[in-house]
Amino acid sequence: MLKVCRRLTPVAAVVLAMASPSAQRDDTHGRDAVPDYERVFNQDSVGRLEIRMASSDWEAVVADMDSMAGRFGGAGGFGMPQPGPGGGGQFPTPSTEAIAACGGRTEGDACSFGTPAVSGRCVQTGNASPLTCVGLPAGGGPGGNPGGGANPGGGFGGNNGQRDDVELLPRTPIYVPVDLTFDGETFHHVGFRLKGNSSLVSTWQRGAEKVPFRLNIDALEERYPEVVNQTFFGFQNLGFSNNILDSSYLRAKVVTDLMRESGLPAPRTAFMRVYLDRGAGLTYLGLYTMIEIPDEPMLDTAFGSSAGNLYKPHGTGGRWTVFVADDFPKRTNDADQDWTDVEDAIAALNDPTSDREVWRRRLEARVDVGVFLRWLALNTLVGNNDAYGGLSAHNYYLYGSPRHRDRLFWIPWDHDLAIPSATGGLGGGGPVGGGGGGQTAALDLFHTRIGADWPLIRRLLDDPVYRATYRGYLEELLNSVLEPARVNADVRAEYDRIVPYVVGASGEAPERSFAGTAAQFEAAAVGPAGVAATLQSRTTAARAALSSTR
Amino acid sequence: MTGLTSFRARAAWPLPLLLLLAVSRPVAAQSTQEESARQTPVFEVAPRGYVQFDWRGYPEWPIEPGGGRLQFDTFEIRRARIGVDGRWRRLSFEVAVDPQDVDDDTVLKDAYGQFRFSRALRLRVGQFKLPGGREYLTSARTIDFVERSAQSSSADAGRDVGGMLNGEIGKRFEYQVGLFAGDGRGRASRAGVTTAGRLTWAPVKDLEIGTSSSVGRTSAHDSDPANGLDGRMPSGYRFFDRLYVQGRRQRFGIDATFTPGAWTIAAEGLRTSDQRLEQGLDFEDLPSVVATGWSAAANHRFGRRRGGARVRAREIDLGLRFDWLSFDDSAAATGRDSVRLRATDVRQRSAGTLTAGVSWQPTRWGRILGNASLERYGDARSAPEPGKSGPYITLATRFQIELP
Numbered sequence: 001m002l003k004v005c006r007r008l009t010p011v012a013a014v015v016l017a018m019a020s021p022s023a024q025r026d027d028t029h030g031r032d033a034v035p036d037y038e039r040v041f042n043q044d045s046v047g048r049l050e051i052r053m054a055s056s057d058w059e060a061v062v063a064d065m066d067s068m069a070g071r072f073g074g075a076g077g078f079g080m081p082q083p084g085p086g087g088g089g090q091f092p093t094p095s096t097e098a099i100a101a102c103g104g105r106t107e108g109d110a111c112s113f114g115t116p117a118v119s120g121r122c123v124q125t126g127n128a129s130p131l132t133c134v135g136l137p138a139g140g141g142p143g144g145n146p147g148g149g150a151n152p153g154g155g156f157g158g159n160n161g162q163r164d165d166v167e168l169l170p171r172t173p174i175y176v177p178v179d180l181t182f183d184g185e186t187f188h189h190v191g192f193r194l195k196g197n198s199s200l201v202s203t204w205q206r207g208a209e210k211v212p213f214r215l216n217i218d219a220l221e222e223r224y225p226e227v228v229n230q231t232f233f234g235f236q237n238l239g240f241s242n243n244i245l246d247s248s249y250l251r252a253k254v255v256t257d258l259m260r261e262s263g264l265p266a267p268r269t270a271f272m273r274v275y276l277d278r279g280a281g282l283t284y285l286g287l288y289t290m291i292e293i294p295d296e297p298m299l300d301t302a303f304g305s306s307a308g309n310l311y312k313p314h315g316t317g318g319r320w321t322v323f324v325a326d327d328f329p330k331r332t333n334d335a336d337q338d339w340t341d342v343e344d345a346i347a348a349l350n351d352p353t354s355d356r357e358v359w360r361r362r363l364e365a366r367v368d369v370g371v372f373l374r375w376l377a378l379n380t381l382v383g384n385n386d387a388y389g390g391l392s393a394h395n396y397y398l399y400g401s402p403r404h405r406d407r408l409f410w411i412p413w414d415h416d417l418a419i420p421s422a423t424g425g426l427g428g429g430g431p432v433g434g435g436g437g438g439q440t441a442a443l444d445l446f447h448t449r450i451g452a453d454w455p456l457i458r459r460l461l462d463d464p465v466y467r468a469t470y471r472g473y474l475e476e477l478l479n480s481v482l483e484p485a486r487v488n489a490d491v492r493a494e495y496d497r498i499v500p501y502v503v504g505a506s507g508e509a510p511e512r513s514f515a516g517t518a519a520q521f522e523a524a525a526v527g528p529a530g531v532a533a534t535l536q537s538r539t540t541a542a543r544a545a546l547s548s549t550r
Numbered sequence: 551m552t553g554l555t556s557f558r559a560r561a562a563w564p565l566p567l568l569l570l571l572a573v574s575r576p577v578a579a580q581s582t583q584e585e586s587a588r589q590t591p592v593f594e595v596a597p598r599g600y601v602q603f604d605w606r607g608y609p610e611w612p613i614e615p616g617g618g619r620l621q622f623d624t625f626e627i628r629r630a631r632i633g634v635d636g637r638w639r640r641l642s643f644e645v646a647v648d649p650q651d652v653d654d655d656t657v658l659k660d661a662y663g664q665f666r667f668s669r670a671l672r673l674r675v676g677q678f679k680l681p682g683g684r685e686y687l688t689s690a691r692t693i694d695f696v697e698r699s700a701q702s703s704s705a706d707a708g709r710d711v712g713g714m715l716n717g718e719i720g721k722r723f724e725y726q727v728g729l730f731a732g733d734g735r736g737r738a739s740r741a742g743v744t745t746a747g748r749l750t751w752a753p754v755k756d757l758e759i760g761t762s763s764s765v766g767r768t769s770a771h772d773s774d775p776a777n778g779l780d781g782r783m784p785s786g787y788r789f790f791d792r793l794y795v796q797g798r799r800q801r802f803g804i805d806a807t808f809t810p811g812a813w814t815i816a817a818e819g820l821r822t823s824d825q826r827l828e829q830g831l832d833f834e835d836l837p838s839v840v841a842t843g844w845s846a847a848a849n850h851r852f853g854r855r856r857g858g859a860r861v862r863a864r865e866i867d868l869g870l871r872f873d874w875l876s877f878d879d880s881a882a883a884t885g886r887d888s889v890r891l892r893a894t895d896v897r898q899r900s901a902g903t904l905t906a907g908v909s910w911q912p913t914r915w916g917r918i919l920g921n922a923s924l925e926r927y928g929d930a931r932s933a934p935e936p937g938k939s940g941p942y943i944t945l946a947t948r949f950q951i952e953l954p
């Protein structure tokens with residue numbers, strides 16, 4: 001025994017010394033951290049996020065934006081109309097010329113209006129508002145879609161997976177390093193940049209410090225090698241919406257939650273109080289809606305694997321009439337240069353339907369049709385026009401799930417303009433919401449006004465089997481997640497949760513707030529024409545429309 | 551191995567060592583008693599073990615070492631193998647564990663017993679390496695380079711549970727043939743029941759020629775990760791992801807070794823094909839995916855004395871190896887090749903590595919290896935830096951401590 005031990009001891013001692021668990025592992029910051037949804041996306045309380053940034057970095061952010069969009073607070077400096085009364089009295093009022101310039105176009109299309117002509121892009125600037133031509137100094141980002149959405153070859157400046165979709169700005173705002181503190185943990189050198197298009201432009205124009213932003217936790221790892229592969233409790237990317245276009249602050253969260261509750265692969269959301277220190281102490285910026293950016297944690301959770309292709313479509317290709325590779329920028333596997341899944345799916349969708357069974361079988365092998373129809377049903381019921389079939393061909397992701405034979409799944413995105421209400425905006429709206437502008441009497445539940453330029457809707461709803469499935473989803477949703485008492489309770493609960501952080505002593509400073517007065521905020525959320533009431537009236541109208549439609 | 555599993559494995563691995571220490575006592579005592587009683591030991595047991603400490607450098611690689619794509623970290627304990635082997639009459643056995651080795655996602659490496667009926671017939675039962683290529687069957691303790699060549703580590707079989715007959719036929723032939731529960735226990739690519747065999751022939755002095763083959767069946771499940779082979783280079787970089795495969799998996803390999811004097815010249819080729827039955831989007835059969843690899847290596851031992859006493863410290867091995875590995879489907883190119891896990895036309899991806907190595911073992915318990923490698927990738931989109939096919943330089947140093 002002694003001899004055996006003597007032979008083993010040197011090896012054992014060295015190995016024991018070297019094989020101790022690595023100090024690099026970290027369950028909150030490390031790349032192997034399990035996404036902590038309960039902690040980050042806590043639904044029972046409103047979290048507090050502190051951001052600390054050097055004043056010089058904030059100045060760099062301002063200089064960068066000034067160079068693209070004009071002076072901070074320079075209202076109208078890039079063609080935007082002046083703020084005027086709207087929901088909560090906060091939304092800019094577009095001119096009739098600017099609205100007319102976007103007639104028949106979709107979001108992101110190039111446009112011009114006025115004399116002398118101002119060039120810009122069509123953008124939805126408020127809840128339930130029509131598309132408005134928003135002018136920019138350089139006419140917006142490169143590579144526009146000059147002939148409108150139906151023009152082939154349109155795009156938004158090529159395949160740049162990091163850009164926002166409707167390129168009002170000529171380039172992506174810069175990243176600057178910030179330190180984050182959340183729930184007792186601090187994260188250093190996190191990448192912070194402004195994000196958004198109409199929301200960012202509107203905020204910038206007004207000079208409101210409550211800017212929409214995005215955190216990319218390891219974006220600056222080359223500059224700060226010590227944060228290589230850093231995550232925020234397992235998350236790499238988080239978006240923070242300032243809700244400038246929604247004076248109730250509820251739409252993005254309530255509707256996205258409805259999507260998830262109805263079984264759709266939608267991102268998580270949570271309200272977050274954001275404090276910013278630019279060298280002079282913490283200031284309460286305001287209440288934000290934090291949104292999970294679809295990437296590894298979400299894909300792993302929803303689909304069991306994040307190894308598939310994730311796309312953020314836009315432009316002509318985003319309509320699915322023809323395949324345009326540039327209109328399907330990849331957010332994963334971007335080096336592979338492989339779009340065969342999308343190409344196959346679009347081809348299958350547009351195949352002849354002479355043998356419907358074969359057509360359906362081929363399509364269902366490539367696209368999860370059930371998920372799309374379920375999304376379409378819910379999106380219609382909540383009246384979200386800023387979506388496929390409405391005013392934009394870009395507010396969705398597609399994921400080719402390896403665990404589902406590479407079938408493409410529809411991931412809904414961006415719901416802050418849903419639930420069109422009188423207090424929320426300016427009326428109007430496109431067809432996908434089944435009638436917008438708070439007009440619920442003429443709900444077009446089956447999208448009879450949508451043509452062949454939105455083939456995912458037209459071709460699917462022209463098929464009797466899919467039409468019946470879609471109808472079934474409408475009925476199911478109306479009797480489940482959209483059941484009136486439940487919706488009212490949910491909206492009320494969310495309102496009660498956030499109201500102390502929006503208005504009142506602990507609320508937002510008026511110069512940063514988009515909610516208006518306490519009365520206006522309450523009216524927008526739970527008033528007779530607020531989110532809850534509007535949703536309820538829409539579901540009531542939908543039930544009536546459903547009973548009168550076969 | 552997932553991070554959590556890896557952590558648990560690392561945290562738990564001293565346990566087998568302690569067990570080994572505990573059980574060694576009666577075994578050694580038994581051996582001592584028998585020795586004194588008969589003067590001829592009929593039961594022998596000996597501890598075996600080695601540890602490999604690796605340092606790697608990836609100058610100008612754009613990806614982080616130690617992640618999923620680039621497997622090896624800049625410093626790591628590559629292997630920590632510990633076990634025993636022994637003999638009792640005609641029965642021999644071996645047990646070895648290794649919580650560090652990432653080649654198989656299982657801590658237990660070897661656990662088998664072998665009964666010797668005759669020189670020509672031995673029966674081995676338990677978990678051990680399937681018959682395969684020469685380099686794959688060579689212990690990681692004695693391989694000439696820091697890592698095995700790409701085809702050996704990516705496309706050859708692994709260890710599994712089964713039974714095998716082996717022996718020598720005359721003086722020139724050796725055989726192994728067995729039936730196994732799979733072709734790599736713990737591997738994501740594991741096939742089902744697999745038969746495997748190997749035949750070696752020594753036609754003349756210093757020359758040995760071998761051929762090996764295995765056949766198994768794979769089964770794909772939509773809800774599980776892909777189950778095909780992945781392609782990794784000796785640097786640890788994964789350039790080919792697993793596909794979904796179903797049906798027959800077939801390997802065929804051939805190798806040759808020529809050892810005149812201080813030289814060792816070896817060459818090896820391996821072809822592995824995986825059927826993809828019902829793996830199309832419309833459940834149609836897809837063309838098989840084929841991995842083809844080969845390697846050629848030359849080593850020379852300097853400082854070797856003829857006749858006189860061996861002086862280890864004066865001996866040093868220098869070697870050069872080129873290895874190449876390619877994945878493609880068996881059908882003709884369609885112009886719509888793809889990297890998707892159920893692609894009909896699999897995009898061909900290949901990579902080659904030129905490795906120069908030095909090995910020095912000044913004592914019986916210590917060995918130092920140094921390698922410098924250049925890698926180049928056939929499909930630049932799958933390279934470490936997309937668009938740049940190469941060269942990618944890897945520097946590797948290993949310090950190996952072993953039980954003498």
